[in-house]
Amino acid sequence: MGIAERKEKQKLEIRKQILEASMKLFVEEGFSNVSIRRIADIIEYSPTTIYLYFKDKDEIFYNLHEMGFQKLQEMNKSLDDIHNPLLRLHKMGENYIQFGMENPEFYDLMFIQREPMEKLTEMGCEWQNGEAALTRLRDTLVECMEKGYIAKTDPTVLSLSIWSTVHGLVSLATRQRLEKLVPEKENVMPMLRQSLTWLVNTLDISGKG
Amino acid sequence: MGIAERKEKQKLEIRKQILEASMKLFVEEGFSNVSIRRIADIIEYSPTTIYLYFKDKDEIFYNLHEMGFQKLQEMNKSLDDIHNPLLRLHKMGENYIQFGMENPEFYDLMFIQREPMEKLTEMGCEWQNGEAALTRLRDTLVECMEKGYIAKTDPTVLSLSIWSTVHGLVSLATRQRLEKLVPEKENVMPMLRQSLTWLVNTLDISGKG
DNA sequence: TTTGGAATATTTACACTGTTAAGTAAATTT
């Protein structure tokens, strides 16, 4: 059936348009300025048409949240080249911080806003993207332990500790909580990096007998 | 002038009523359910009256944010009894985590939402509460270093690292990002504690020559 | 005691928000 197929494609095309318009608003004007009506303006359809393609606004944000993970994943491709697992861990942390600071709105959606997670449980499925990222962290940590770069300990606890640290760094910075600790804007990123370096150095036992 | 004085008191009284109503809504129904109109319903005034006592909604939230810090400060009074600075650091972290998990809405306002910080720069003043808390952390760390409990390093960097870790723990937990890592709800708090314990143990060099 | 003015409170209104239900026009099938 050629017609049904074409229709299917048209439907996907409009879906794509909606997401692109949302993304544009989202990146250029931030989370709070993405409204159904403004999306509708951009794609030149009436606001209610959007509901024929997405259940509600949160479903749009859920999709944007997934795009964010794709972006991060892309950034992390370079990690495969790093054989030393501790160096890889360090670079992984740097990428995470850089991603968060350069894409604060995406970061919000991925790790701060409640909506995407609620959508997830509503749809009864798993947080595949987040879990994949977490698994990568954990695997790297286990490798570090096996090769004697860091002390042996519960990998889950350690994953949580490290993720919390980098997430804490990014979210405190993007939510303006570091203005006293780091008064000048241009020093924020270096400071976050220093903090991460401290963490990795503290973990490192390879040079300590 | 007895009359002017009484009027002053009445004005403060209504201010207090507004804040109490906001707090009630805030604690019982959460951030997003605090609206000017609902506050007005509770205090039995028209919505616009509120603007005679607060410049805008964010100013109300700014005040709630300060109340949150008072609550946390109250919780931290017990810290004075702990002479061992490393133990004190540990307890400080536990209090922080407990406060965040038990008062997620306050925590939001204090460390996640952007509004209170924007209000702050708008008013041209400092984040006294946050800074005071940070100073306590830093002082404790310096004491730990001086007494040989932890390795000597830049106290600012270390303050940031530790704060980031505990903030990361609380915010990932309250924003539903740990559901894969810690599937059962009742295990979340213990897990956060374990993560903190790992951090403190890693810092501790007192038993290592 | 009455009057004028300041302080306080309310009404009305604007410009938004997400979302639903009903109505319409076009495309496709019968």
Next chain:
DNA sequence: AAATTTACTTAACAGTGTAAATATTCCAAA
């Protein structure tokens, strides 16, 4: 060509924060 399905729009509801205009209350001076 008529009937039916699909795609889309219009109108509407129930909210939101907030500004301006209006009304009311209160107190001090004439």
